[in-house]
Amino acid sequence: MPLLSLCKGEASSLWRIASLTASGGFVRRPRHVVCAPVRRLCSSAQGNVRAAIFTVDNVLVRFDTASSHTLEGTVNIPRGSSSRVLQYGGPDGARERWARGEFLPDDPAFLKKYRSDYRRHGRVTVDFDVSVMANALVNRTLTMPDAVVDSLKCLKADGIRLAVITSTGFRNADKETTLPEPSSLFDVIVEPCRHGFGLGDITGYKMVLEQLGVPAEQCVYFDPYMKRNTVVDTLGIKTIPCSRLNFAALLEPLIGYYPRDYFPNTVSVQNSDPISVRTLTPLLQRHLQLPSFSKATVRRYTNQDSLPAFRVGIEQLSLTLRTDPDSTCSSSSLGEDSASVTPGRTLHQDYSLADTLHKAGVPIPQPVVYNGDKSDLGSPYYLIEDVEATDPSSYSEISPEGRKSVYRALCQALADLHSVTVATPGLETLKDNGNDSLAGLLSSLSSEYIAKETHHIAAVEQLHCWLCANIPPVGKRLISLVHGSYRLERVAVNTKATPASVTIPDWRQVTVGDPLVDVADCCLAFRLDSAQPLLYGTGGADAESLGVPSEVEFLKWYQEERSLAPGAMDHWQFYIALSHYKRAVELQAAFHSSVMGDSSVKDGFLAGPAVEYLAEHGLKVTAT
Numbered sequence: 186m187p188l189l190s191l192c193k194g195e196a197s198s199l200w201r202i203a204s205l206t207a208s209g210g211f212v213r214r215p216r217h218v219v220c221a222p223v224r225r226l227c228s229s230a231q232g233n234v235r236a237a238i239f240t241v242d243n244v245l246v247r248f249d250t251a252s253s254h255t256l257e258g259t260v261n262i263p264r265g266s267s268s269r270v271l272q273y274g275g276p277d278g279a280r281e282r283w284a285r286g287e288f289l290p291d292d293p294a295f296l297k298k299y300r301s302d303y304r305r306h307g308r309v310t311v312d313f314d315v316s317v318m319a320n321a322l323v324n325r326t327l328t329m330p331d332a333v334v335d336s337l338k339c340l341k342a343d344g345i346r347l348a349v350i351t352s353t354g355f356r357n358a359d360k361e362t363t364l365p366e367p368s369s370l371f372d373v374i375v376e377p378c379r380h381g382f383g384l385g386d387i388t389g390y391k392m393v394l395e396q397l398g399v400p401a402e403q404c405v406y407f408d409p410y411m412k413r414n415t416v417v418d419t420l421g422i423k424t425i426p427c428s429r430l431n432f433a434a435l436l437e438p439l440i441g442y443y444p445r446d447y448f449p450n451t452v453s454v455q456n457s458d459p460i461s462v463r464t465l466t467p468l469l470q471r472h473l474q475l476p477s478f479s480k481a482t483v484r485r486y487t488n489q490d491s492l493p494a495f496r497v498g499i500e501q502l503s504l505t506l507r508t509d510p511d512s513t514c515s516s517s518s519l520g521e522d523s524a525s526v527t528p529g530r531t532l533h534q535d536y537s538l539a540d541t542l543h544k545a546g547v548p549i550p551q552p553v554v555y556n557g558d559k560s561d562l563g564s565p566y567y568l569i570e571d572v573e574a575t576d577p578s579s580y581s582e583i584s585p586e587g588r589k590s591v592y593r594a595l596c597q598a599l600a601d602l603h604s605v606t607v608a609t610p611g612l613e614t615l616k617d618n619g620n621d622s623l624a625g626l627l628s629s630l631s632s633e634y635i636a637k638e639t640h641h642i643a644a645v646e647q648l649h650c651w652l653c654a655n656i657p658p659v660g661k662r663l664i665s666l667v668h669g670s671y672r673l674e675r676v677a678v679n680t681k682a683t684p685a686s687v688t689i690p691d692w693r694q695v696t697v698g699d700p701l702v703d704v705a706d707c708c709l710a711f712r713l714d715s716a717q718p719l720l721y722g723t724g725g726a727d728a729e730s731l732g733v734p735s736e737v738e739f740l741k742w743y744q745e746e747r748s749l750a751p752g753a754m755d756h757w758q759f760y761i762a763l764s765h766y767k768r769a770v771e772l773q774a775a776f777h778s779s780v781m782g783d784s785s786v787k788d789g790f791l792a793g794p795a796v797e798y799l800a801e802h803g804l805k806v807t808a809t
Contacts, residue, residue: 234440236346236399238406240384243428245349245365246327253321260317266307267318273306276383280322283354286378290323290356323356327365332445336433337370339444342487343453348373348393352384373397387416394420405439407432448496451484459563460485460495460508468561469499472554472568492532496571503571504553507532508564533557534614535693536567541611542692548598549692572690575678577721583680585732590684592734593742595673598687599707600746603665603700615666615697622667622698623656623763634770637777639793644800645773648766651807657756663749667698670767672706674721701753704743705760709768711736712761712806717798718791719772758806765803769796 239245253267274280279298282288288295299322300315329337341347349371353363355378362376373396375389382388394401401421408414414424425435437443441455454461466481479500486494486505495506509532530538536555543549550570557565580588605612631649668689677688711733713722723733734742740754772792779789 233403234345234405234436235403236348236397236405237340237432237436238348238350238390238393238397238404238422239432240350240407240409241327241352241365243409244407244430244432245329245333247330247430249325256317256321260313261311262303262307262309262313266303266309270302270307274302276385278302278306281383283323284352284378285383286354286381288354289358290319290354291358295319323354325363327353327363329365329367330430332433333430334367334370335447336436336444338447339453340436341370341372342447342451343440343444345440346372346397346399348375348397350384350389350393351376351378354378385414385416387420390417390420390422394422405436407435446482446484446498448484450487451496452487454483454485454495460506464562465497465506466499469497469504469568473499473502475500492535497568504568505550505571506566506568507535508562508566510564530614532565532567536569537611538614538695539567539569539692541609542602542605542695545601545605545609547602547605547692548686548688550688550690572677572688574675574690577674580678580680583732585730587680587685588732589734591673591678591680591687592732592739594678594685594687595676595707596739596742597746598676598689599668599671599703600743602668602689602695603703603747605666607664607666607697612666615695622664623662623702626698626702626767627652627656627763630767630770634773637770637774639773639777639780642797642800644797644804645766645769648762648769648800648803648807651804652759652763652766655759655807657759661752661756663700663753664697665700666695667700668703669694669696669698670706670771671703672721673710701757701760702763704740705757705764706767708736708739708761709764711739713799713802717795719788719795720768720799758809762803762806765799765806769799769803772796772799 242248248268248271250268254264257264257266270278271280279288279295279302282298283290283295288298296315296319299319300313303309303313303315303318337347347370349365351362351364351374353376355362360379362378364374365371368374373393375392375396377384377386377389380388380392390406394404397404402423404422406414406417406422406424407427408417408424409428410426417424425432425439427435433444437456441457442453443456444453456463460483462481462483465483466479469475469481470477470479482498483506484496486496488494493508493510495508497504497506533555536552539549539552540555543552550572553568553570555565555567559565580591583591607615627649634645634649668691670691671689675691677690679686679688710720710722710724711728712724713720714724715722715726723731726733728735740757743749744753773796775786775789776792776796778786779792783789
């Protein structure tokens with residue numbers, strides 16, 4: 186029987202000989218399959234990797250052979266000359282000396298040496314404009330492919346520190362350099378040109394280890410030269426040959442999963458975990474009636490909820506999977522109890538809440554299925570559509586009419602939530618704060634602010650005192666389901682629909698309270714300066730021409746949707762002042778986290794000035 190594939194020379198990097206069939210033929214395997222020596226190396230260190238060290242060429246960024254060939258044709262030199270210069274130039278070649286910082290691009294000695302390298306190693310016998318090739322080398326971009334970026338983001342989210350040793354020199358006399366983009370993914374970047382050593386110099390690897398702060402035996406180095414790096418070995422760093430941008434596949438047997446399908450606020454799932462691609466794929470195929478070749482992706486959310494959540498993708502669908510690993514329930518009945526996984530709410534009740542809200546017309550993600558049987562995943566679970574809030578900056582391309590449609594949908598969705606009867610079956614587990622909701626909210630906010638206070642702000646204290654003294658009388662308040670932090674940046678908006686539609690992603694925080702708190706949260710942006718960061722304010726902008734409604738117009742919409750009595754808004758001053766205070770407390774927590782060194786809080790240091798702005802602006806509201 187003829188061979189299906191025979192790996193010879195360079196072809197072995199494309200297809201690896203994995204096994205012989207009974208008939209004597211070879212089975213062809215994709216190039217990302219890890220060869221046995223590397224697999225043995227990885228298995229010896231599985232679960233013991235805390236850092237990965239990369240070089241750039243052929244590990245993070247592929248050498249652009251096509252562009253190189255085009256340039257070679259432009260200057261009339263043999264095709265492949267540049268590749269040979271790169272391969273055989275050695276430590277004394279112009280490229281390596283430039284990478285060590287010995288040459289600047291406009292240095293005549295650099296061009297002379299580079300031309301000599303082309304004659305000696307590139308087999309160029311004709312005179313040519315070497316500056317064309319030098320400019321291409323010096324000014325090449327180092328944009329990493331999407332798949333590489335995706336894998337790096339996954340590793341970083343999983344707590345694996347990332348380091349890169351560059352192989353480029355200075356681009357100009359100002360000593361500017363080119364880094365692999367996006368460079369923000371790397372915890373450590375070492376540029377040999379700034380220190381005068383070569384790529385293979387042990388000094389660079391020692392520098393990386395020092396800055397990583399990780400023991401050498403817990404680091405992995407991906408060697409683009411497809412051989413064990415003895416310099417790295419002497420430091421105790423594990424070396425894995427890698428020359429085809431396939432480091433993610435090489436890492437899989439080492440860390441226990443293939444790093445891919447990054448999503449914010451998630452971490453990877455081990456192949457051996459009870460909830461993995463292997464276990465979820467057939468389950469989803471069954472529940473969603475998908476073809477057998479459909480394959481799932483799964484990542485675990487990093488929330489602190491005692492109810493584990495996973496983001497699952499299959500066939501362009503995004504779902505949230507929630508489980509109750511501590512449950513002793515074995516029945517699929519929604520009416521039975523299981524171990525409490527959320528304070529006051531069980532897994533059954535959680536899904537029942539979603540099902541009830543959705544059937545009542547509240548625009549929340551679509552519930553898919555609840556299964557109380559533990560046979561599938563080892564615990565009860567439910568699936569629900571995964572929906573993420575829309576970034577308000579994406580509305581900049583919308584027409585004024587479309588933008589007004591967004592705000593109208595925002596109001597409609599809120600009214601739909603508030604219109605659900607509190608006594609509806611399925612909502613029994615919601616905490617009913619009733620007439621104590623405002624006093625309890627102020628007490629909770631005050632405690633949270635004090636716990637996160639970084640410095641005294643008199644306006645915050647004054648605003649809190651005014652609110653406590655001006656709580657509306659019980660008889661003047663409304664009671665309904667409430668969201669708690671309802672505003673434009675917290676909802677998902679479908680601007681492609683006509684009219685626009687809104688989905689409320691964080692439906693699990695719904696409780697019972699005063700609905701005007703939600704309305705005020707939604708209207709706060711109309712009063713805030715659009716120039717203030719983090720607040721998404723629309724004040725000061727030409728709102729009418731942009732299609733942004735006024736606060737009066739939004740309130741009119743809401744009152745019409747709810748058919749409220751004329752006196753329902755008599756204490757609006759209190760609610761809008763309360764919204765200022767709530768937002769200030771929320772941003773104070775973000776600022777405190779930044780001060781404490783939590784780099785995961787985006788723009789946390791901008792929150793400090795915003796707290797003072799909100800408190801002072803809220804006091805102005807109380808004076809009107």
